[in-house]
Amino acid sequence: MLKASNKLVVVPATSYDISLEEAKAHLRIYDNADDTYVSALIAAATELASAYIGEYICSTDVEAYYTNLDKRLELPNRFVNTIYSVSYRDSNNDLKQLPCSSYFVENAPGHKKVLVYTGDSSISLSKDYSLPVVVEYRAEVPEGYATYEIQQAILLYISEMYYNREGHTEKSVNTLPLASERLLAKLKRDLV
Secondary structure, X not given: OEEOOXXXXXXXXXXXXXXXXXXXXXXXXXXXOOHHHHHHHHHHHHHHHHHHHOOOOOOEEEEEEXXXXXXXXXXXXXXXXEEEEEEEEEOOOOEEEOOHHHEEEXXXXXXXXXXXXXXXXXXOEOOOOOOOEXXXXXXXXXXXXXXXXXXXXXXXXXXXXXXXXXXOOHHHHOOOXXXXXXXXXXXXXXXX
């Protein structure tokens, strides 16, 4: 089974499970003066929680690059919502797209998803590209999967960053508060 190379292109989420209104209510903010700042905190806290559990919490578009078109390609995420396309550079360096009928996503509970290629194994790939195979997909935690724990962990981290904004060091900015870690710990273990 071929794992994705170190190259992943991730399109940042444009919407988050925590709304600006929810965050402001949690922070007890009643005006609009800090809306931009609080929106940035929502994004930062969501990204940090995602990194902690090892999965994208919000809908996130991902491109995973591979060196070969192996029969089994391990996708870097457990929660894969939609495969947009599987494309490759052929021996003439032309970009080709595989038909949807030539692959499927294997569901293995507790593990990362595997794209199983069932098509022609004689495809000749470009020698000019180090990573000629690209799988484009959407990753997101399914609705209802530990939603309460994730939302509370994110809200706690938003509070921590908002009320202690001057006292942060780089380490404290990149570390979840203990209560957030405890809320997410089970999810992290579940995904290992």
